[in-house]
Amino acid sequence: MMSRxxxxxxxxxxxxxxxxxxxxxxxxxxxxxxxxxxxxYVARHEKPDLIILDLMMxxxxxxxxxxxxxxxxxxxIIVLTAKIEEADKVLGLELGADDxxxxxxxxxxxxxxxxxxxxxxxxxxxxxxxxxxADVVLDRDRRLVTVREQRVDLTPSEFELxxxxxxxxxxxxxxxxxxxxxxxxxxxGYERTIDVHVRNLRTKIEPDPSRxxxxxxxxxxxxxFTDRSAQELHAAS
Numbered sequence: 001m002m003s004r005x006x007x008x009x010x011x012x013x014x015x016x017x018x019x020x021x022x023x024x025x026x027x028x029x030x031x032x033x034x035x036x037x038x039x040x041y042v043a044r045h046e047k048p049d050l051i052i053l054d055l056m057m058x059x060x061x062x063x064x065x066x067x068x069x070x071x072x073x074x075x076x077i078i079v080l081t082a083k084i085e086e087a088d089k090v091l092g093l094e095l096g097a098d099d100x101x102x103x104x105x106x107x108x109x110x111x112x113x114x115x116x117x118x119x120x121x122x123x124x125x126x127x128x129x130x131x132x133x134a135d136v137v138l139d140r141d142r143r144l145v146t147v148r149e150q151r152v153d154l155t156p157s158e159f160e161l162x163x164x165x166x167x168x169x170x171x172x173x174x175x176x177x178x179x180x181x182x183x184x185x186x187x188x189g190y191e192r193t194i195d196v197h198v199r200n201l202r203t204k205i206e207p208d209p210s211r212x213x214x215x216x217x218x219x220x221x222x223x224x225f226t227d228r229s230a231q232e233l234h235a236a237s
């Protein structure tokens with residue numbers, strides 16, 4: 001099986017080299033960049049399977065990179081940064097990050113996160129399955145989602161979150177339950193992650209994200225997939 005390619009983007013050469021050496025030892029192919037602008041060039045030519053991205057960099061920071069790269073490719077991204085404010089985490093997730101690792105960190109932890117995100121993004125697994133509810137169709141085998149017969153591009157985390165909700169229409173999932181399904185293990189208890197992904201999903205699949213038809217908030221619990229008709233929405237407004 002061909003090694004997965006990881007792009008490591010950080011302006012600290014020592015840290016870049018350390019991550020590269022460790023991941024190569026774990027069987028990955030690694031390419032690197034020292035800032036966001038160089039990373040855009042490398043990503044276009046190397047087409048990495050996953051990107052480990054620092055936020056605070058010269059020339060073009062991590063946020064700028066995600067905004068530009070997200071218009072070209074849907075690549076899983078692990079944000080790597082010393083910034084730990086909730087607002088920074090939310091912005092990173094809104095721009096398409098799939099996971100968030102704060103400095104300092106252990107190489108074992110980072111590698112475990114890399115493998116977990118790659119598993120979620122894998123186009124080889126899980127087995128073929130098509131989920132349908134209302135006007136939403138999710139094809140696991142082809143990693144394809146259509147809403148009202150129109151294709152919708154989702155990040156790996158958004159795809160898995162929608163799949164979990166679609167697999168049990170009407171069931172109310174807690175944020176922790178959904179977080180566990182996304183990460184496989186607890187993700188620093190950061191339940192706000194789910195709120196950000198749901199908001200992004202609503203923007204992509206709802207006719208009117210401000211009045212959700214499919215992704216319903218269950219107050220005090222979490223979320224569920226439902227099919228509220230236009231008449232119901234009108235009556236509730």
